[in-house]
Amino acid sequence: MKSLSEIETTVKRSSKAxxxxxxxxxxxxxxxxxxELFGLPGIKHLNEYFNEKNKSKFENLNxxxxxxxxxxxxxxxxxLGVSFLDQINILENFKKxxxxxVAYPVIFISFISRxxxxxxxxxxxxxxxxxxxxxLNVNICTNFIDQAFPKIANTIEVNLLENKDNFTEDEWNNxxxxxxxxxxxxxxxxxxxxxxxxxxxxx
Amino acid sequence: xxxxxxxxxxxxxxxxxxxxHQSKLSFLRSFLNEFKEWEYKRxxxxxxxxxxxxxxxxxxxxTRVYSLVCFANEIKDEERSDRVIATKWDAAFTLxxxxxxxxxxxxxxxxxxxxxxxxxxxKELTLSRANKSVRxxxxxxxxxxxxxxxxxxxxxxxxxxxxxxxxxxxxxxxxADRFRIKNREEINGPFRLEMMLVYxxxxxxxxxxxxxxxxxxxxxxxxxxxxxxxxxxxxNSTGLGMAPFIVNHPTLLNNWILSRERALKKIREIKNVxxxxxxxxxxxxxxxxxxxxxxxxxxxxxxxxxSSLLKNVExxxxxxxKDFNFEVEYPFDKIYLWLEEKTCxxxxxxxxxxxxxxxxxxVNPLVKEMSSDEEKYFNIPTHRxxxxxxxxxxxxxxxxxxxxxxxxxxxxxFWFISKNKExxxxxxxxxxxxxxxxxxxxxxxxxxxxxxxLLVSKNSLTIAxxxxxxxxxxxxxxxxxxxxKFPYSEIQDNTIGKDLMPIDMLRLKLSFFGALKFDxxxxxxxxxxxxxxxxxxxxxxxxxxxxxxxxNI
Numbered sequence: 001m002k003s004l005s006e007i008e009t010t011v012k013r014s015s016k017a018x019x020x021x022x023x024x025x026x027x028x029x030x031x032x033x034x035x036e037l038f039g040l041p042g043i044k045h046l047n048e049y050f051n052e053k054n055k056s057k058f059e060n061l062n063x064x065x066x067x068x069x070x071x072x073x074x075x076x077x078x079x080l081g082v083s084f085l086d087q088i089n090i091l092e093n094f095k096k097x098x099x100x101x102v103a104y105p106v107i108f109i110s111f112i113s114r115x116x117x118x119x120x121x122x123x124x125x126x127x128x129x130x131x132x133x134x135x136l137n138v139n140i141c142t143n144f145i146d147q148a149f150p151k152i153a154n155t156i157e158v159n160l161l162e163n164k165d166n167f168t169e170d171e172w173n174n175x176x177x178x179x180x181x182x183x184x185x186x187x188x189x190x191x192x193x194x195x196x197x198x199x200x201x202x203x
Numbered sequence: 204x205x206x207x208x209x210x211x212x213x214x215x216x217x218x219x220x221x222x223x224h225q226s227k228l229s230f231l232r233s234f235l236n237e238f239k240e241w242e243y244k245r246x247x248x249x250x251x252x253x254x255x256x257x258x259x260x261x262x263x264x265x266t267r268v269y270s271l272v273c274f275a276n277e278i279k280d281e282e283r284s285d286r287v288i289a290t291k292w293d294a295a296f297t298l299x300x301x302x303x304x305x306x307x308x309x310x311x312x313x314x315x316x317x318x319x320x321x322x323x324x325x326k327e328l329t330l331s332r333a334n335k336s337v338r339x340x341x342x343x344x345x346x347x348x349x350x351x352x353x354x355x356x357x358x359x360x361x362x363x364x365x366x367x368x369x370x371x372x373x374x375x376x377x378x379a380d381r382f383r384i385k386n387r388e389e390i391n392g393p394f395r396l397e398m399m400l401v402y403x404x405x406x407x408x409x410x411x412x413x414x415x416x417x418x419x420x421x422x423x424x425x426x427x428x429x430x431x432x433x434x435x436x437x438x439n440s441t442g443l444g445m446a447p448f449i450v451n452h453p454t455l456l457n458n459w460i461l462s463r464e465r466a467l468k469k470i471r472e473i474k475n476v477x478x479x480x481x482x483x484x485x486x487x488x489x490x491x492x493x494x495x496x497x498x499x500x501x502x503x504x505x506x507x508x509x510s511s512l513l514k515n516v517e518x519x520x521x522x523x524x525k526d527f528n529f530e531v532e533y534p535f536d537k538i539y540l541w542l543e544e545k546t547c548x549x550x551x552x553x554x555x556x557x558x559x560x561x562x563x564x565x566v567n568p569l570v571k572e573m574s575s576d577e578e579k580y581f582n583i584p585t586h587r588x589x590x591x592x593x594x595x596x597x598x599x600x601x602x603x604x605x606x607x608x609x610x611x612x613x614x615x616x617f618w619f620i621s622k623n624k625e626x627x628x629x630x631x632x633x634x635x636x637x638x639x640x641x642x643x644x645x646x647x648x649x650x651x652x653x654x655x656x657l658l659v660s661k662n663s664l665t666i667a668x669x670x671x672x673x674x675x676x677x678x679x680x681x682x683x684x685x686x687x688k689f690p691y692s693e694i695q696d697n698t699i700g701k702d703l704m705p706i707d708m709l710r711l712k713l714s715f716f717g718a719l720k721f722d723x724x725x726x727x728x729x730x731x732x733x734x735x736x737x738x739x740x741x742x743x744x745x746x747x748x749x750x751x752x753x754x755n756i
Contacts, residue, residue, distance in 0.1 A: 001324065004382070005374025013620075022643040023677020030581060062671040082674075086585040086667040118582060 008033040018050045027082050031110035038140050040106055049104040058103055067098050074103035074152055081111025088115040097158045105153035113137050124159040204533055206471040208464045212602055215695040221707025222549040226556035227566045228462055229717030231733055234398035237389055238262055243740040252418035254411045260403045270299040271403035274316050283334050285368045285440040292332035298400045300326050323377040329400045333365040340364050347416035350423040359497055359756045362732045364408040366438025370397045393573055405437045405734050434756040436735030442728040443627045446708040450644050454575040457689035459715050462569040469565045470558050471536035480561035481529040487560045490752040502723040508549055515550035583681050585667035593657040599686045602695055603647045612701040618644040645699045649679040
């Protein structure tokens, strides 16, 4: 088994050899390491992308807006990912961002996952009806773990979620009530002595 | 009185970093301190009469066990090489996480001796190999088998029976990634498991030499005297592989240097020094003279440094004896200022190291600050502005900005990775091919390039916007934001200039390891000695903390 350290170093070097700058290659190393840590096919797709990059053209999207559509060729997932990462503080103002025609989208997903940590918000991604929830770069939940990631995503919809509870107020109140079963009802003498301040703590 | 931390623009110059010496903060000393209460055991010693076979040594505390698995092999004299291009070694080692089962040892037997071309697993933590110092090893076997102890004069010329030629960890060749073990309290210090490997290898070398001597002449043989063992260490040959490490791990480098600087600052701020502390300090300086006078090297460069160091330390002792009174207020501050004014850089840093000896209360908490969670500082704060970045560079890299990289001599060398061994190398860009594949280690030059670009960019531009058209400078943008928070994270010098001495970079790292007796074999590699004078495993529970100044062979 390859260690994550080996993966990061080799990805960094191969990205540089594939024509990216050292700084972008460092980002790619971190991102693919992350995918492999989460059990997603980072190395496989990066390999395929680099092989295809020699034969086909890909478009670089440097400035991201709410709706992004490549003119002819699919977007390069690395340039798109680095742009997303760099611009996340601005993109945070949009609720939903859409990308049409993205090559090897799993690579792009890794950059979105890292962005989720930067803004401290979960990000929900709908990729041609395949769903992923990116949880602050701690994990990635998906409904298609056993299916192959596509080589091209026609539409990727990125939703920046507001921080809110996953449960209802009633569910919380009910659980809180159960937790009160660990508290001791205070008698008068306990009220007086147990906190050390007596019955009044006013000066 | 408040003393300021020393200026990074002075301390982070290569000539200063290349003058650093071991101290109480050094990793091999903090390793011994951490593991002194652990139970040491030799679990397996299955060598044939010539000393070839397997052995296992362990440290155990409660349910945690670390086991060194050793494989001693027969090799021909002509196959023995300290260079990283070697493919066979006298012995190969791995540190196993837990107690290795028989099937683990069988698996490791096939992989560990192959080193870089073998594959390890997440159960192995570090990997190394070592070669005999044949002259010394044979002499010791011969002497012991004849019932005599070896010639101390000969031993003192080398100082070890074996020298390692590489020690790998942190995910190399399939070894466990650092993140798997980083929360273990006992290894909350850099390179602690690498130090454990080297320390246990040292014990293996003594056991092996005793074993071979015994089988050579069972009736007459004696064991190597414990006091001699104690005064032998483990050698190490180190090349350029170490140099990129300190460039590639800026926050870690910062934490090493910052700990040293904080220790010095606190010691200089002590108003009244107790007699017992000043006595210990002076005693260590005096006893350390032996480390200087027994420091052998053929390198003219190092000979000059040693001679100057010796002269300056003697001058310092003379000053302490005749002109200094520890009863003055803030004596260590006065000593430090005197050293800076009257002695060489190497002497200043040598004495600074020894100043830490009496102060466990200052040093021990700092040892815990010497690791780094590097991932936390990786992301570039792209919402910040060009003006801020320019200000950071002007404040943090003032001397770098003065270098003219248009001049050939300032841009003479390039760092690359050799295809044959995947190891870092340094070459003249005007004479050799390959500079188009240069590694990103010319930080000074690239910072200057970045600065020039920032000068012609709008102040109000965000870094995200700046990076759209300046992707080639992304790696140094990241570094500049790191140095803003971590003042000692950057070498404030040119790492590609004509006058670069790469061994300065190696010495910096080796001093933090705790190495002694740097012996440059060229400007690009050197030999050192580790654990010379250190307590043996059976003595760990109670040992003299200043052992490093008390070697006596």
